[in-house]
Amino acid sequence: MTDCLFCKMVAGEIQPDIVYEDEQVLAFRDINPKAPTHILVIPKQHIATLNDLQDKELAGYLLQTVAQIAAIEGIAETGYRTVINCNNEGGQEVYHLHLHLLGGRPMAWPAG
Numbered sequence: 001m002t003d004c005l006f007c008k009m010v011a012g013e014i015q016p017d018i019v020y021e022d023e024q025v026l027a028f029r030d031i032n033p034k035a036p037t038h039i040l041v042i043p044k045q046h047i048a049t050l051n052d053l054q055d056k057e058l059a060g061y062l063l064q065t066v067a068q069i070a071a072i073e074g075i076a077e078t079g080y081r082t083v084i085n086c087n088n089e090g091g092q093e094v095y096h097l098h099l100h101l102l103g104g105r106p107m108a109w110p111a112g
């Protein structure tokens with residue numbers, strides 16, 4: 001997708017603050033962090049929303065990658081939150097699937 005912000009990051013046209021990368025996923029720091037640790041984990045393949053995620057293996061891989069990055073960031077034991085915003089009422093702003101990894105402070109519940 002030529003017009004997608006996160007696809008431009010995958011293509012190297014925009015350089016985010018990358019914390020992890022492999023063949024399938026890219027993870028980088030959120031530009032407007034909502035917690036001391038706020039990382040976005042995205043599939044390199046353009047998938048617009050969670051509703052469009054059909055690849056179960058990739059779905060599991062994304063979750064495992066979030067947990068691995070939490071360990072690398074040193075928040076696996078203290079705890080963290082993973083969020084996927086889907087579509088308008090879910091608060092999605094960028095229409096390329098991404099998992100938020102938030103940690104480094106206590107999280108309130110329910111989420112806003």
Ligand code: AMP
Nearest residue numbers: 016029030031032085091092093094095
């Ligand atoms: P969402 O509301 O779930 O679609 O989240 C989109 C996230 O992308 C927000 O938390 C933004 O702060 C973040 N974001 C937008 N532009 C950039 C960028 N250039 N680099 C890193 N994060 C970004």
Ligand code: ZN
Nearest residue numbers: 004007046096
């Ligand atoms: Zn994209």
